[in-house]
Amino acid sequence: MVQVYKLDGTMAAGEVKVSVVTDRVPNIVTCSKDLTAEELCIILCKKYKIPPITRTLFALRIKGTKHFLKDNARVLYSTRDYELRIRFKVPRLGLLITLDDATYDYYFQQARNDVNKNQVMEIKYPEHKQELLGLGIADMTRAVLEESLLVKSVVKNYKKYIPNVIISKHGMFTKKYAQEYLPQLCSAGHEVNHLKNVYLQQLYALAPNYLAEEFDDVLWQNGSEEAVPVRLVVAPFHPQYPGIRFYNTLKRDWFHVCAVEELIYLTRKKNYSLEVSRRGTPMFFTFKSEDQLSTFISLCDGYYRLMVKWTFNLSKDDETPSLIELHRIKCHGPVGGAFSYRKLEEKRSKKHGCYILRQCQEDYNIYYLDVCTQNSTTETYKIEFKGDCYEFNNEEYSSIDKIVMSHQNPQGRIFLNECIPPSEYDKSQLLLCGECQKKGVRVDQAELQEILKDNKSPRCLPNKDILLYTGSEKVGSENVTATFKALWKLDETKKLVVAFKSLQKEKAMDHLKDFIELASKWACIQSSSIVRLYGVTLSSPTALVLEYLPYGPFDVYLREKKNAIKEVHLKKVSAGLARALWDLSE
Template sequence: MIAKRSSAVQSKRITHGSQRGGVGPSGDQRAGGSQRSSSSTSPSLQVHLYFFPATKNATIIHITASHISAENVCIQAGKKCGILPVHQSLFALASSDLSCWYPPSHMFNTEENLQVHFRVRFSFENWFGQGPRTSYRFSLTRDTISPVLHYSVIDYLFTQLRSDFIASEAGVCPPLSAQEECLGLAVLDLWRMAKERHQSVRELCKTVSYKSCLPKLHRHDIQRRNRLDRFRIRNTLKRFLKKLGNCSIDESSLKLKYLIELAGIEPSLGSETFQVNSSPSHSTSAFCLVRVTGETGIEMEWKTFCDFKDIIDIKIKRVCHEQVPQDSRMVTITRKDDRGLSLKEALSFVSLVDGYFRLTTDSSHYFCQDIAPPSILNGIKNHCHGPITSKFAVNKLKKSGFKGSAFLLRQSPKDYDNFFHTVCVQTPLGPDYKDCLIIKNEHYTLPGVQKLFSSLRELTSYYQHNKLLLAEVPVKLGRYSPPRPKELTNLIIIRNNSSVEAQGSPMPERNKFSHIQFHMIKCEDLQWGECLGQGYFTRIFKAIKPTFVMERNT
């Protein structure tokens, strides 16, 4: 299938398994209702948030900036929801009908008066840490396991998936054969609501029906049953709730249990499925299904095509053919073995694979300029690391071997508007490492310093020529340590199917060369042939370098 690129980014014909969603009816929403963080009659971009910490309900925020990127919308939404910068890369924006995802580079015009959903898009099956096959964030010490998600993300993910479950959206539509398991989720949900409202379960059930915690299909099925069946179901749930009401458990544990049980009911939860035309000929149709999951990578007809770490290139090019929709795109993915997969899809698929690559392989990399997050482009321009922790920054400076005044620039892992220069400072007791805070408002500045800078690069360059005080020690920034390809930091998620390669480990034997010799070929020595095609920036020609044999007379 060839997807048409429109103002909604891609065709609605693309299907997403277990990652579409909406706001369904629930006991929480009927009691509290959705809140609008602001009311405005002027055109704006309306961003639906599934969980607003201040009210613990859904809300809508209005963004009136004339032009804003999807990534910056996610950042504003993340600030409202208490999502830390470390976890912001797990989120993305879905269209109002939940048929497609906007890449982080997409520019919104608020005059279009669109509505989008701020959702967790990137998921890892074993993030909750049950058993030996657990996904976790990379840590400097093996005995320390850093979880994939923070409690703020778990709160948001719970509300999002609960909404999908009740509204039977996003591919979360369990069959009637799983009704017993769904009733178990309803019990957990009612128990959680009672804890949050500081009520007994008995008091809660006077105002909230257990059916409001079930999917549409199951609610309608129970409603069609006779009175005796409904009475038995209701009494069974009451007995369970009465027994559980005496147990000591907090709300976070109940949410976690709910998510684990829901994953058992819907095994495809967290995956996205695309219907594509895999035929190399545009005039024929050979449809197949491509599924992308955080754990296994890209699958075709449920057979593994490649993992994210095996991808070396992704290209998007315009398809010009009379039998395809106008302004369509073809996506080509190349593996390490040069085998390609052509997907006549658009930017949603590429941004999905690109995002998973940054989460699992290289946090500062992008494949396509068309979908590259603005923060990644700015980071490359300013030699700035992502929101890595101070421990990783210090560890990198130590391993670099650079002496005093060596530094690196990084985004704060806790505040979207803060950055740090982590600097190696020479003291009488040896090298020490200090963080210098950089505050971003309309300009960049240091605390207590009146001088303003228009960019991080300008600020860094200034203090490479002028001294600053770090813990009363005057320091002039020396050699910087930029991000390196495939660095292992707290931004990288280690999955149960991947092995961790130690940084600085020796290269495999097949990549070692004992001797490399370069031959210079001058342009004037070539005999030019026909043109072979068009590259990105140049044309490609066939050429031959003649070999001359000189005879020596003796």
């Protein structure tokens, strides 16, 4: 239950206080001992008309700190004084406008609060004096139009709209400036959302890393060397180091850890330590507290869900409660009907009895069933959770599983035979922080050579450039292929040792198609943990030109050297295997 803040400022034993930027009065929320941060976010989002489709942008920050609660944290186990914030930067403001006005307004109000209270690190005074004043005047114009206020009244209360640093440094000059320019701006005919968009675009220009989070006094466990104190920064849209980077306080330089999409998983260790598994060698960091560690994990995890895979948590110790439940009942998030219909067509060609269960985009406790019928059309049915039961087709059921079990008759109007579950590879509107895909730009022949120079994709190679080592042939286990050590002649001065894997002549006709399919799949893989395919020769013979591994097949090497291999090496190899499997799944 959401209540207003008590006049005496006190809170009962099972209550928490949450401040929101669109309401001057903080919320007092009565909580059970097991209420999670995610559940509290949902309670507040319901109250302030934030729909399910944008709800994952929000998180609870501990008041007066930089620390956020992870989704599965118990809200009564902390300070009990929180702020509801949009935590994740949305690069496409136009997308947010089209999805939901309430969320867009919350984002704007939060941004103007941050600017006015001098809480945006990249905006400096006096360097940005003029821009800060401009933002304040734009906000005053917005207030006149959106709140139907008199220009005279807004000018009188100018301190509510102008950044604090401008007021403290320039005082009454600011008021005179507003008196001069505000009337003509208000009569220019701009819409309110246009003014908010101009404000946010200017903020993005002044502070490209708005909402980036920094983690001070973190220790980087640099292999066998002593731990290095670093400052970790998570800024997914940084132009030079997108994603995670750190500042080495000893060497005084920056190091790029990885982009958000290059993260694989986050694993907690003892004493607030964390393994960051990425494309490349894992990195290990030690944080100074549980709050700091959880804040970092939840930040990376949130961006990963909003940019890459909405259905996936990076840390198995910090899973999102609602996501666990969605996986259990094979339910999609609030993906929308168009996405669901398209997926049923692509995955099952609208086969009779196939269906998708999804959350509603606008309302909480509402689900939709998109069901393929006998005549290859798709019909949509509403399921509403009533608190103690689910209502479907004017009947009540104890669970969604019961609804499915009650519709197993192929001759019935509703036949629920095969559920198409959510996939990590779904590309839907839920990826709210994903950047806009850039369309291909045409190039002319003069540019082509320069572009291809750095292209590392496999290519067709002439046989004359491949020189085989005599006596290096190794026949495959089923006598289908033969592998040679070879030299690839790159140019007149450069050669590279490679492996040359060809089809045996007598097997070529039977296995050529499979061999070509293997090459086409291999060509799509770019991974430091997988043998690289440099190119192919198409005839005399058809062969793969591969990265040469001097120690031979891995399984054979392990058997022959088992007494010489140390445990630390096995751990590194295991991490490499895990990354290879991950990259293959990608």
